[in-house]
Amino acid sequence: MQSSHAAAAVSSTFDDPNLIAYGGLEPMVRLAERCGLPALAGKHIRLPASKDGTGAFPAAKLMSLVGGMAAGADSIEDMDRLRHGAMGRLFSGVRAPSTLGSFLRSFTHGHVKQLHAVARRFLPELARHTPLLPGAEQAAYVDIDDTIRRTYGYAKQGAGYGYSKVKGLNALLGIVSSPLSAPVIAATRLRKGPSNSARGAAAFVAETIRTARACGASGLLVMRADSAFYGADVIHACRALGARFSITVRMNTSVKAAIAHIDETDWTPIKYPKAVWDEEGQCWISDAEIAEVSYTAFTSKPKKQQVTARLIVRRVKRLSVGA
Secondary structure, eight states: OOOSSOGGGOOOOOOOTTOOTTTTHHHHHHHHHHTTHHHHHHHHOOOOOOTTOTTSOHHHHHHHHHHHHHTTOOSSGGGGGGGSTTHHHHOSOOOOHHHHHHHHHTOOHHHHHHHHHHHHHHHHHHHHHSOSSTTTTTEEEEEEEEEEEEOOSSOOTTOEEOTTSOEEEEEEEEEEEOTTSOOEEEEEEEEOTTOOTTTTHHHHHHHHHHHHHHTTOOSEEEEEEOGGGOOHHHHHHHHHTTOEEEEOOOOOHHHHHHHHTSOGGGOEEEEEEEEEEETTTTEEEEEEEEEEEEEEEOTTSOGGGOEEEEEEEEEOOOOOOOO
16 A cells, blocks of 8 residues: 655645544543542632633633643643544533633742642542552652753743753652652642752652652652752651652762772672763763762761761772873
């Protein structure tokens, strides 16, 4: 079988009013309703009243946005796909793209926090109705990181230049997963672009851990983060909620001294089945050694804030540079 037209000349249009283009949205919307998403949106999202009704019916607009994104929309214009064919018969209250755009543009930082409050309450309900985190009752992980999201225009509230030298907003993310599940966003926090990674991290870590527990992570829970979140308050938040931690340590003087006290016989060789890229050495490596030593961090702080834990060290062979 062969096409009789050149690919660039083919155009298909489906305008039958009885067609359902995204039938899979129907069970998804039913699940969202069963977990209380529309009710949560109506309760927690409060936009200022306006003559054009931008802040009215937040639940219907939020559900339209969720449905559009689930159908693959990545822009406001793409939301119009929810009004094609017989979609209007399958779903009620689908809003036009222009209405949804005005709805999102009316959000301030405080309203974004309202959305976060909705998500924080919705996720445990979703976990109760679906196998969201299988195996989490045995072991689960909480990963903390931040990212810069580029913004455009001069009127974007909070936009600025952060560590990436890109103008945008700083998003703090808390991800929960288990050895048997895909990662799930458990907590988010939108911040000004120039925000330091660790700003408010302790409270955010505590919130993410509580959400993970509410979603069924009742067993071993390990919080993982890079050196940007290495701080006494973050570790204290983990310990206070019964979670363990794995945080990259900054290479300061005391850490170097602890490493220097590791006996040569304590190093265990590692043979990687595939080469690993070493950022510091800017080279591929396939062999390394690993050892551990007890280390007390934050000794400049009061005794109750100091932390004694395992310092796990990996070292690689240094390449001699010469002609």
